[in-house]
Amino acid sequence: MILDPELELHPQKLIANRKRKADKFNLYKAIFLDIFFVFYFILVVQRAIYYKFILNLSDLPFSWNEILSIFIGSVIIGTFWALSKTSLSCKLLGIAKDNKTTKWTVEIFGWSLFNITFIAGWIVTKISIVGLFSSEGIAGAERLFGAMFTPQFRIFDDALFAMIETIYIALIATLISIPPTLVLSFFTARNLMKDNKISFAVYYVLRIILNFIRSIEPLIWAIIFSVWVGIGPFAGMIALLVHTIASNAKLYSEAIEGIEQGPVEAISATGANKIQVVWHGVVPQIVLPFLSFTIYRWDINVRMATIIGLVGGGGIGTMLMQYQGLARWHEVGLIIIMIAFVVWIMDYVSAKIREAIY
C-alpha cells in the first residue's frame, strides 16, 4: 500500500520538486519584501530627510494621492527587482542569482537602507547637543540632585509602609499568577501542541491572545484597572497579575520547547499516554526553570509595582507621585533612595536563590 502518491517518484525528483515549490513561495515573499523596502526607502527619504531636514518644514504636507503614487511606483520597482532575482530580499531568502549585480544592489541598497534609517531616527528624536549642555538646564538638574542627596527623613515611616505595600503587591501578583501560567504554558508550547490540527489551533489562538496582552505595558493595564476596580493597590496588583501571566506563560512555554527530547521519546516508547509523557517526561525537566523564572518575575514586579504606583496603583509609586507633584524634592530623594535600596536587595536575593536552585 502506498500512502503518498509522491512516493512513486524517484527520491531525487521528489527532493527537486519540493525545492522548486519552496523557491516559488520564496519568490512571492521576496516580491512583497522588496516592495516594502522600496516603499519605506522612498517615504523616509522624502518625508524625514527632504521635508523635515532639508526644507525644515514643521507641518509635513500630507496627501493620500502622493502616498498612493509612491506606493504604485514601489510596487513596480519592487516587483521587477525581485523577478530579476538580484534584489536584497532575494539574497535574504537565498534565491538570488550569484552575480555582480546582486552583490552591488545588496551592498549599496542594504547600506543605504541602514543609513537613512539611522539619519531619520536622529531627526525624529530631535537630538540636540546644545540642549544637553545649556547652563540653564544644568543648573536645574543640579538643584534637583542636590535636594535628592539631602533626603528628608521625616516621612521615613510612611515611606517604609508604602514600600512594604509595594513588595506585597508584587508578591501577591506573582503568587496568584503561578497556577494559570502553568496551565497556559503547556497549551502554548509548540512541541506539545503541534501533533494534531485542533490542538495546534488552540496553541495559535492562545499565543495571539497572550502576545496581545503582553504587548500592552503594565502601566496601561494599571490605568484600565484603576478605572475598573478603583484607584489603589488592588488595581496595581491586577495589572501586574495580567502582565505576569502573559509574559511568564511565554517564558515557561519556551522552557518546555527547549527541554531534552530524548527522555520524552524514551517515556513515550514505554507505551505511556500523552498525560503520562507530559507528567513524567516534561514536568521533571521544567520545574527548576519555572521556579527560577517566577522568582525573577517577583523581582521585576517589585520594580514595576513602583512604576504602576505612579498612575494610582498604590504603594511607594503613588507616594512618589504625590511628593513630585508638590515639588518637594527632599522627600522625593528619600523615596528614590529607598526604592533603589529595595530593588538592589531584591535583585541580589533573587539571583542568589536562583543560583542555589540550579
Add this chain to the structure above:
Amino acid sequence: MLLEIQNLHKIYNNGTHALKGISFGVKEGEFLVVIGLSGSGKSTLLRCINRLIEPTSGTVRFLGKDITHIKGEELRKIKAQIGMVFQQFNLIKRRSVLSNVLNGKLGSLSTFDTILEKYSDEVYKEAYKCLETVGISEKAKVRADSLSGGQQQRVAIARSLMQSPKLLLADEPVASLDPATSNSVMQYFEKVNKEFGTTVICNLHFLSLVRRYATRVIALKAGEIIYQGAPSDINETWFRTIYGEEAEEVEIR
C-alpha cells in the same frame, strides 16, 4: 516469527529517503545486530519498529499483527511490549534511579495512579528486581545524573525490563561509552537475551562487539540491506563494502 518487516520505506518531510524497501524477519530469542555507517538508516529502522515514527509505506508485523499504521490505545499497547534503550540513555536526570525505572511501567498502570506516584508493592519489588538484574540496586535512591555513563545505561536497560518486553531495541547503546564499559553494558544485553529469552535488536558500530554478541547481522547502506547473515562471515571484502573503501577495522577489547 516475532517480527516481520516487508518492503519498508521511510521518507522524511525534508525529502530524505532514509529506508528504501527493507525486508527481514526476526525469530524469537535472536540477538540481531544492525550495522552500517552513520546516516545509513539504522535509527530510523528501529524507530519504525516500535513506531516512534510512522513508516511511509511497507508493513511491520509484530507477533503476527500489522502495526504499521495503528494509532492511539492500540499503538500504546504495542509500545508497552517493546523496550528501547538509547545512545544518550535518556533518563530523567533530576529524578532518582528508582523513579526512572518505575517509568518503564507507565504503559500498564492507570494514569491517575502514576501521576500520584502510587505504585503497589509488587511494582516496587519488580523495579528492584530489574535493578538487580543489571547489578545496580544499591543506587536506587540516588539521582540519575550522579551516575557514570555505563551505570546510566544499565538503569535505562532496567527501565525497559520493567515493560517485560518481548522485544528489546537498542539504538547504539554503547556509542558514548568507553571500550571497557561498552563491553560490560553489552554483557547485560546478552544476559537479558539468554536468561529471559528476550529478543534483542541492537545497532552497533564496533565489529569486535558484533562478532562477540550477535547471533545474526544485518548491514544497511544508504537505506538498503546489503548484507544479511552470520557475524563470522563478515570478511575483509564485506567490511569494505559496508563501510567504504577507505575503512579500516579498529579493534576494541
